[in-house]
Amino acid sequence: xxxxxxxxxxxxxxxxxxxxxxxxxxxxxxxxxxxxxxxxxxxxxxxxxxxxxxxxxxxxxxxxxxxxxxxxxxxxxxxxxxxxxxxxxxxxxxxxxxxxxxxxxxxxxxxxxxxxxxxxxxxxxxxxxxxxxxxxxxxxxxxxxxxxxxxxxxxxxxxxxxxxxxxxxxxxxxxxxxxxxxxxxxxxxxxxxxxxxxxxxxxxxxxxxxxxxxxxxxxxxxxxxxxxxxxxxxxxxxxxxxxxxxxxxxxxxxxxxxxxxxxxxxxxxxxxxxxxxxxxxxxxxxxxxxxxxxxxxxxxxxxxxxxxxxxxxxxxxxxxxxxxxxxxxxxxxxxxxxxxxxxxxxxxxxxxxxxxxxxxxxxxxxxxxxxxxxxxxxxxxxxxxxxxxxxxxxxxxxxxxxxxxxxxxxxxxxxxxxxxxxxxxxxxxxxxxxxxxxxxxxxxxxxxxxxxxxxxxxxxxxxxxxxxxxxxxxxxxxxxxxxxxxxxxxxxxxxxxxxxxxxxxxxxxxxxxxxxxxxxxxxx
Numbered sequence: 001x002x003x004x005x006x007x008x009x010x011x012x013x014x015x016x017x018x019x020x021x022x023x024x025x026x027x028x029x030x031x032x033x034x035x036x037x038x039x040x041x042x043x044x045x046x047x048x049x050x051x052x053x054x055x056x057x058x059x060x061x062x063x064x065x066x067x068x069x070x071x072x073x074x075x076x077x078x079x080x081x082x083x084x085x086x087x088x089x090x091x092x093x094x095x096x097x098x099x100x101x102x103x104x105x106x107x108x109x110x111x112x113x114x115x116x117x118x119x120x121x122x123x124x125x126x127x128x129x130x131x132x133x134x135x136x137x138x139x140x141x142x143x144x145x146x147x148x149x150x151x152x153x154x155x156x157x158x159x160x161x162x163x164x165x166x167x168x169x170x171x172x173x174x175x176x177x178x179x180x181x182x183x184x185x186x187x188x189x190x191x192x193x194x195x196x197x198x199x200x201x202x203x204x205x206x207x208x209x210x211x212x213x214x215x216x217x218x219x220x221x222x223x224x225x226x227x228x229x230x231x232x233x234x235x236x237x238x239x240x241x242x243x244x245x246x247x248x249x250x251x252x253x254x255x256x257x258x259x260x261x262x263x264x265x266x267x268x269x270x271x272x273x274x275x276x277x278x279x280x281x282x283x284x285x286x287x288x289x290x291x292x293x294x295x296x297x298x299x300x301x302x303x304x305x306x307x308x309x310x311x312x313x314x315x316x317x318x319x320x321x322x323x324x325x326x327x328x329x330x331x332x333x334x335x336x337x338x339x340x341x342x343x344x345x346x347x348x349x350x351x352x353x354x355x356x357x358x359x360x361x362x363x364x365x366x367x368x369x370x371x372x373x374x375x376x377x378x379x380x381x382x383x384x385x386x387x388x389x390x391x392x393x394x395x396x397x398x399x400x401x402x403x404x405x406x407x408x409x410x411x412x413x414x415x416x417x418x419x420x421x422x423x424x425x426x427x428x429x430x431x432x433x434x435x436x437x438x439x440x441x442x443x444x445x446x447x448x449x450x451x452x453x454x455x456x457x458x459x460x461x462x463x464x465x466x467x468x469x470x471x472x473x474x475x476x477x478x479x480x481x482x483x484x485x486x487x488x489x490x491x492x493x494x495x496x497x498x499x500x501x502x503x504x505x506x507x508x509x510x511x512x513x514x515x516x517x518x519x520x521x522x523x524x
Contacts, residue, residue: 026148028204030161032197033141036095037165039190040134043102044069045173046187047127050106052390053183053259053274054113055120060516068124069131076135080143083136087144088205092215094140095198096222098133103191103226105130106184107236114243138162174256179336182254184237188230195222244275251344255336262347269346270452271312273386280452281350284314287456289481290448290489292318295380295414295460297486298471302379303327306408308367308396310384311337313351319382320357321475328360329376335364368395371404378408381415387515388420388428388504394512397432398504402439406463415441415461422447422457422496425518429457431501431511436461438503446489447496448480455496 044066051061083090105126113119142158149157177186199219202208208215229236241249247263247270254260261272268282279287292315296302303326307315311332319328332338341347342355342362355362363370367385383405388394395401397417405415417436422429422445429445436443441461450456460467474481492498504511 025205026145028200029141029145030157032201033138033158033161034165034168035193035197036098036134036137036141037162038169039098039102039194040073040137041166041169042173042177042186042190043105043130043134045169046106046183047123047130049178050109050183051123054109065127068127072128072131073135075128076132076137077139079132080136080139083140086207087140088201088208089211091137091140091144092198092201092208094133094136095194095201096215096218098130098137099191099194099198099226100222101126101133101191102130102194103188104229106187107229107233110184110237110240114240178254179256182233182237184233185230188226188233192223192226192230195219195226245270245272250346251340253336253340255334257334257336260337260340264346269350276386276389277452278386279312279314283451284350286448286450286480287453288314288318289478290446290456291315291384291416291418291458292382293474293478293481294446294458294486294489295382295416296322297474298467299379299412299414300324300472302413304376304378305329305380305382306331306374306376306378307382307384308332308371309386310382311341312347313338313341313354315382315384316354316357316360317351320352320354320359321477325359328357329363329378330360331363331365331367331370333364333366338362338364368401371401371408374408376408377410379410379413381405381409381413383415383417385418387425387519388511389515389519391509391512394504394509394515395506397435397511398506398509399435399439400506402436402441406440409463411463413462414467417459417461419445419457419459420515420518421453421455422492423455424522425515426496426499427501427514428511428518429496430498431504431514433459433498434501435504435511444490445492445498446486447492448485448489 047069048062048065051065055061109119109123109126112122116122138158142154145154145158148154173186181189198215202212202215202219237252238249241252241261245261245263247265249261250264250269251262252260258273259275261275263270263272268280270280271278296319302322302324305319305325305328307319307328307330309332310316310330311334313330316328316330319325330338338355341351348355354360383396385396386393388397409415415436417432419432420428433443433445436459440463442464444460444467445457446460447455447457474483501514502508502510
């Protein structure tokens with residue numbers, strides 16, 4: 001097998017590198033394995049996260065993106081056999097190309113999402129191209145290094161650095177990169193890292209001298225393009241969000257858990273999480289009054305309430321209308337969400353500074369883990385999670401989770417669960433009802449009309465079925481809920497009537513499947 005450093009027709013004869021120089025070069029190449037492995041996994045994670053943001057927060061997006069990416073890497077590895085000498089020149093070309101394609105992938109996809117009808121085709125084409133290029137890298141580096149190490153040492157060292165790089169990427173992507181830089185700047189940063197790897201190889205190996213000038217110009221232009229786009233990434237992000245949302249975007253940020261966007265027009269504020277509307281200030285009072293007051297009016301002796309989700313503080317605002325309450329504890333996963341609704345003047349006006357009440361205790365943590373450790377007993381539980389569009393949220397609608405809530409409820413207490421639309425998502429709604437029953441609750445399903453969403457459903461549940469819509473007094477000044485409207489909420493016409501469903505268990509996540517079936521046609 002030929003020596004990768006031997007002179008080739010397009011290279012002048014070069015003095016062989018000494019042992020020290022060869023050792024330094026080997027270390028640089030192994031370091032390159034670490035960097036390109038990190039970059040490669042980052043591009044994969046960006047594609048999966050971006051698809052989840054734009055096409056729906058579903059396990060399907062991540063699964064298909066990862067599968068397509070790994071398959072493409074396999075194709076790239078197979079094609080690497082056709083790259084001939086000089087291998088180092090091919091490696092430099094490849095790193096520049098990976099840097100440009102991977103680096104510009106997120107900005108390109110964000111911009112194209114609102115302009116093209118076949119977005120999925122472009123997404124998977126770009127994922128496939130990136131995967132093929134990344135798949136070429138490691139086999140090519142192994143061929144460059146094959147005369148520097150014994151085969152067993154070569155394989156162990158290359159794959160050790162490869163897997164360590166993958167571990168680093170998997171840790172820093174959710175914990176540092178997404179919340180601090182966002183998807184767009186992250187892809188551009190790691191694209192620049194690929195180009196830097198090419199630059200190091202170009203200037204630390206003597207055999208690259210004949211083509212350094214040509215590659216140096218290309219690298220400079222690539223880094224200039226990536227760096228310039230990085231500098232303007234915030235503007236590009238805002239521009240793409242103005243295309244995606246009808247109204248002016250006044251706030252946008254990626255937290256550790258989600259993308260938060262707030263829009264404003266002359267009439268209303270709107271909150272979007274991962275592109276999905278959560279509320280409109282024009283009619284959110286209907287949703288939150290229906291969520292809180294039917295249960296609370298039946299609990300005149302209530303003193304302690306637990307709110308799960310609801311990081312906007314709007315459910316807490318409604319609870320504070322009951323002066324007998326002594327403690328309202330809110331558990332929400334995302335500190336970025338609760339801090340926003342504690343600090344922004346427009347939003348604190350909307351929730352009437354609910355988080356500043358001495359009765360309110362805000363805890364940021366995973367509700368599933370938190371309730372399993374909580375030993376407090378509550379008179380009322382308000383469950384205001386996002387819709388069950390993926391398995392991580394679907395577990396919060398499972399029989400196992402509801403059994404934990406059953407343990408936290410005082411005798412005679414009530415639990416209320418927001419339960420998506422019984423009209424659009426009929427299977428999903430009744431699956432939640434049946435799952436609560438399977439967990440030992442008596443259930444009272446009801447619904448109301450919220451103009452921004454249409455018919456929306458809730459399930460009230462307790463350890464007994466004794467409840468009347470005029471069971472107790474309602475606070476003064478409510479804009480929607482009255483004893484009459486509560487009675488109307490209990491009526492389900494034939495197109496929303498109960499249908500048989502599976503129970504949502506942790507091992508089947510039937511609700512997530514129902515939800516995708518119900519809402520899928522509306523996402524096309």
